[in-house]
Amino acid sequence: MIKDRVFRGFMRACSRSLLAVWLLTSGCLAMLAGCQPAAQSVVIYTAVDQVYAEPVLKAFERETGIRVDARYDAEATKTIGVVAALEAEKDHPRADVFWNNEFLQAIALKQKGVLQPYHSPSARDLPAEVKDPDGYFTAIGGRARVLLVNTNLVPAGQMPSRLQDLLESAIPANQIAIANPLFGTTSTHAAALYAQYGAGRARAFFSELAGRPIQVVDGNSVVRDRVAAGQAAFGLTDTDDAGSAVAAGKPVRMIFPDQKADEPGTLVIPNTVMKISGAPHSQNADRLIDYLLSEKVERQLCESGWFDLSLSRPHLARLQAKAMKIDYAAVFACLNESRADLRELFVR
Amino acid sequence: MEQSRPILTRQMRISDLLSGFLTAVMALGPLAAALAAALDAGRRSPVRANWLADLLLLDSRRAALYLRSVLYAGSVSLAALILGLVIALWLVSQPKLAVSRWRWAYLALLPVPAYVLALGLFQAFALFEPWVALPTGGLPTAWFAATLIHLPLTTAAALLGLESVDPIWLDAARVSGSQSAGPARRASQVLWQIRLPLALPVAAAGAGFVFVLTLLDFGLPSLFQVRVYALDLFARFSGMEQTASVLAASVPLLLPAGLVLAAVTAGLRRFLGAGGRMAPREAAALSASPDRPGQLALTLAGGLGLALLITPAFFLFATPVGLASFPAALELGGRELLQSAETAALAATLALLPTGISGLLASAGMRRHAFLWLLVLLPLAAPSTLYGLGLAYATAAWPESLLFLIPAAGQAIRFSPFAVILLSVWQRRLPQALIEAARVTPAPRRRRFFCVRLPLLSPALVASWALVFSLALGELPLALLLAPPGREPISVKIFNYLHYGASGKVAALCLLLVAGTLLPILALGLIWPRWRRTRR
Numbered sequence: 001m002i003k004d005r006v007f008r009g010f011m012r013a014c015s016r017s018l019l020a021v022w023l024l025t026s027g028c029l030a031m032l033a034g035c036q037p038a039a040q041s042v043v044i045y046t047a048v049d050q051v052y053a054e055p056v057l058k059a060f061e062r063e064t065g066i067r068v069d070a071r072y073d074a075e076a077t078k079t080i081g082v083v084a085a086l087e088a089e090k091d092h093p094r095a096d097v098f099w100n101n102e103f104l105q106a107i108a109l110k111q112k113g114v115l116q117p118y119h120s121p122s123a124r125d126l127p128a129e130v131k132d133p134d135g136y137f138t139a140i141g142g143r144a145r146v147l148l149v150n151t152n153l154v155p156a157g158q159m160p161s162r163l164q165d166l167l168e169s170a171i172p173a174n175q176i177a178i179a180n181p182l183f184g185t186t187s188t189h190a191a192a193l194y195a196q197y198g199a200g201r202a203r204a205f206f207s208e209l210a211g212r213p214i215q216v217v218d219g220n221s222v223v224r225d226r227v228a229a230g231q232a233a234f235g236l237t238d239t240d241d242a243g244s245a246v247a248a249g250k251p252v253r254m255i256f257p258d259q260k261a262d263e264p265g266t267l268v269i270p271n272t273v274m275k276i277s278g279a280p281h282s283q284n285a286d287r288l289i290d291y292l293l294s295e296k297v298e299r300q301l302c303e304s305g306w307f308d309l310s311l312s313r314p315h316l317a318r319l320q321a322k323a324m325k326i327d328y329a330a331v332f333a334c335l336n337e338s339r340a341d342l343r344e345l346f347v348r
Numbered sequence: 349m350e351q352s353r354p355i356l357t358r359q360m361r362i363s364d365l366l367s368g369f370l371t372a373v374m375a376l377g378p379l380a381a382a383l384a385a386a387l388d389a390g391r392r393s394p395v396r397a398n399w400l401a402d403l404l405l406l407d408s409r410r411a412a413l414y415l416r417s418v419l420y421a422g423s424v425s426l427a428a429l430i431l432g433l434v435i436a437l438w439l440v441s442q443p444k445l446a447v448s449r450w451r452w453a454y455l456a457l458l459p460v461p462a463y464v465l466a467l468g469l470f471q472a473f474a475l476f477e478p479w480v481a482l483p484t485g486g487l488p489t490a491w492f493a494a495t496l497i498h499l500p501l502t503t504a505a506a507l508l509g510l511e512s513v514d515p516i517w518l519d520a521a522r523v524s525g526s527q528s529a530g531p532a533r534r535a536s537q538v539l540w541q542i543r544l545p546l547a548l549p550v551a552a553a554g555a556g557f558v559f560v561l562t563l564l565d566f567g568l569p570s571l572f573q574v575r576v577y578a579l580d581l582f583a584r585f586s587g588m589e590q591t592a593s594v595l596a597a598s599v600p601l602l603l604p605a606g607l608v609l610a611a612v613t614a615g616l617r618r619f620l621g622a623g624g625r626m627a628p629r630e631a632a633a634l635s636a637s638p639d640r641p642g643q644l645a646l647t648l649a650g651g652l653g654l655a656l657l658i659t660p661a662f663f664l665f666a667t668p669v670g671l672a673s674f675p676a677a678l679e680l681g682g683r684e685l686l687q688s689a690e691t692a693a694l695a696a697t698l699a700l701l702p703t704g705i706s707g708l709l710a711s712a713g714m715r716r717h718a719f720l721w722l723l724v725l726l727p728l729a730a731p732s733t734l735y736g737l738g739l740a741y742a743t744a745a746w747p748e749s750l751l752f753l754i755p756a757a758g759q760a761i762r763f764s765p766f767a768v769i770l771l772s773v774w775q776r777r778l779p780q781a782l783i784e785a786a787r788v789t790p791a792p793r794r795r796r797f798f799c800v801r802l803p804l805l806s807p808a809l810v811a812s813w814a815l816v817f818s819l820a821l822g823e824l825p826l827a828l829l830l831a832p833p834g835r836e837p838i839s840v841k842i843f844n845y846l847h848y849g850a851s852g853k854v855a856a857l858c859l860l861l862v863a864g865t866l867l868p869i870l871a872l873g874l875i876w877p878r879w880r881r882t883r884r
Contacts, residue, residue: 043833050844069834072844085740085829088385092745094833180570182579215485218570229474280748344409347580 042284045082047073052306096285116277122293139270141307173212177235194334210345239308256321265322367704378738385741403596417577421563429555432502438650465660490572505554509547556612605729613721677856692820698760706771736829751832759820767812774808814868
């Protein structure tokens with residue numbers, strides 16, 4: 001009885017002061033959320049997987065004392081996330097640096113005037129082909145497109161070795177997996193094939209692929225998971241995904257496609273680092289770019305498994321393979337056409 | 349049974365107008381900004397968009413895709429409605445079971461991202477592998493997964509509907525029923541002829557929400573290799589080409605979503621107009637007990653339904669997550685969880701702003717409120733990507749110190765419809781006599797508001813706050829688009845680690861997330877019964 005009375009009194013007091021409590025809470029939260037220590041900082045947007053990018057950025061914070069405010073992209077947002085944000089913020093930039101996991105968006109952002117040139121001293125010794133001639137972006141490292149094969153399901157004599165094996169392998173088509181070619185590196189790969197083979201041949205390839213009952217899954221990590229679990233016999237994925245399955249001791253084998261003399265080699269997709277036009281923390285942005293392009297960081301990323309090959313410093317790469325020779329600008333020119341075709345073919 | 353609508357004072361009219369204006373700004377503002385962004389992009393792009401073809405679905409591929417998506421969403425919502433009703437019926441018919449006492453607890457699953465719950469299903473499927481290879485892809489599997497994952501929402505709506513039927517009506521029906529029939533038979537008649545029809549509008553409203561959520565979501569179908577129209581739309585956004593076309597192509601998606609929400613609105617208004625009130629659980633149970641075979645069937649079906657409801661979460665959390673994982677998970681995502689809680693708390697507070705309109709919406713039999721209801725529910729009908737892009741465009745020039753408000757504002761807009769609905773339902777059960785009595789007292793209007801109306805509304809305000817907080821805590825699409833640098837939401841972190849395949853860490857982070865959402869619901873579960881007792 002007394003407890004009830006006390007409770008009732010408490011609730012009545014709460015009810016009366018509810019508005020005040022809310023206002024107070026909101027104010028405190030706003031202060032908590034809005035007030036940040038006025039330390040040196042730099043803002044980076046990145047599409048690199050967080051598990052790989054975060055340790056690098058934390059190390060930069062430790063070494064320089066500059067706080068890194070990162071915005072990570074995710075598989076779901078694809079280009080909508082950080083690239084759309086960079087475009088939307090073009091006239092009032094918030095980001096200083098963009099660290100992308102491929103190169104096509106760097107060209108798109110350059111064309112749209114979102115970037116500003118910066119010639120990093122860390123990139124001075126890198127080959128010319130990984131540097132934008134105008135200094136808008138620099139490519140580092142590389143991930144290759146590989147075939148991941150379940151060794152329990154594919155006999156040694158039937159191992160795929162070419163991209164064409166997605167169409168011609170003796171393995172049933174429903175045992176083959178690819179990531180949705182509308183997004184991510186599979187989309188980049190498709191555009192590269194359009195540039196390499198010409199639109200007609202590439203369209204025919206994807207048309208035949210779409211006509212087969214292959215598994216078109218949500219992302220490269222899903223391809224890896226399905227092959228590793230035996231739900232697919234083999235699939236097309238990235239080296240970082242394939243490498244993690246190999247490292248986990250799964251019954252899988254990673255194969256670089258098209259390695260023979262008369263074949264074009266595998267597609268190697270580098271990361272790109274660029275400075276945002278009107279970067280609010282310009283000096284810190286330069287320091288961060290120098291850091292990201294340094295040999296030390298590239299080695300760290302190779303060791304962590306994010307890079308397996310390198311177009312910028314091949315001696316750091318853990319793996320060696322014949323890379324497809326591509327012209328970034330030509331691939332970018334094919335992007336819209338390949339995307340439109342693939343949407344027609346794969347979203348039905 | 350028509351409830352007397354309190355006569356609006358001058359001040360109330362102004363406050364209604366202000367709330368209506370705020371609702372309109374929240375619902376339409378970001379969409380207008382998205383349209384402006386499209387026009388802006390169209391002016392800059394040299395390519396002319398063929399938006400008419402996109403609007404009218406002239407392409408056979410897209411037309412087929414669209415039809416399949418609508419059918420998929422329709423069948424998911426129907427299945428979830430039926431199962432949700434069965435579970436709710438069982439829960440209200442068993443008031444003494446512990447599971448019935450905690451019948452709202454599963455709402456904690458709502459903020460767990462659907463793709464995370466889908467992983468739980470994959471793990472459940474894997475258990476059967478030694479005996480039978482269950483298909484992990486394809487339309488039937490996607491349909492099954494979506495139905496299960498949306499079950500908490502339809503079950504909650506069905507429960508709300510069933511418990512809102514006025515027990516006086518049920519008693520009256522029981523007394524006036526055929527006297528030759530036994531008590532069990534009469535209970536069955538009351539259940540099928542009175543209670544279910546009265547509860548159906550609210551239950552159907554839940555199913556309507558599921559339809560809209562399913563229609564607009566491509567993430568879950570993608571996990572099961574099913575292509576839907578929303579994916580096509582997303583691919584266009586992703587391509588960042590012909591923005592006007594993308595907006596035009598989103599209209600066919602908005603249409604069925606809008607129509608269903610209009611039907612939901614009609615159902616809700618009919619329910620509110622009929623004077624729905626929450627019955628005490630014991631009173632609800634008495635009138636819901638059918639005859640013995642019926643009770644047995646209900647127990648079996650309800651128990652099975654409840655088991656299905658918790659299946660995804662159970663198997664997700666049944667992954668080997670030792671106690672040692674939690675410190676690691678806290679280290680990994682503790683800061684993000686705290687920041688997400690701050691954002692969610694702000695979002696929940698902001699979401700209460702348009703609830704001023706709930707008083708007007710709760711008034712019965714007012715046809716002119718249909719438009720207002722549509723306005724309130726619009727943020728649920730439009731793809732959140734549209735709202736995110738619109739807000740990002742509109743706030744592009746905001747200073748750094750205000751950036752933390754943007755995701756909170758987006759989530760407040762997205763989830764404020766739930767707060768408004770809850771407040772409207774609650775206002776229908778307020779003792780009008782008390783309000784009328786307060787009105788004739790000579791106390792100043794402000795004092796009447798703070799001393800009478802606000803205390804009466806406070807339980808629903810707190811419940812709305814807790815609900816929006818829970819939903820905002822796990823929200824992903826808007827968080828991805830709007831989170832400022834350096835303030836990564838926990839949902840994004842989970843999603844990113846999920847992509848990497850670190851399922852142990854993801855499970856531990858998810859447990860932390862669920863714990864965060866469970867706290868306010870748990871607190872409400874403990875406080876609410878006593879609160880009700882003190883109010884009586």
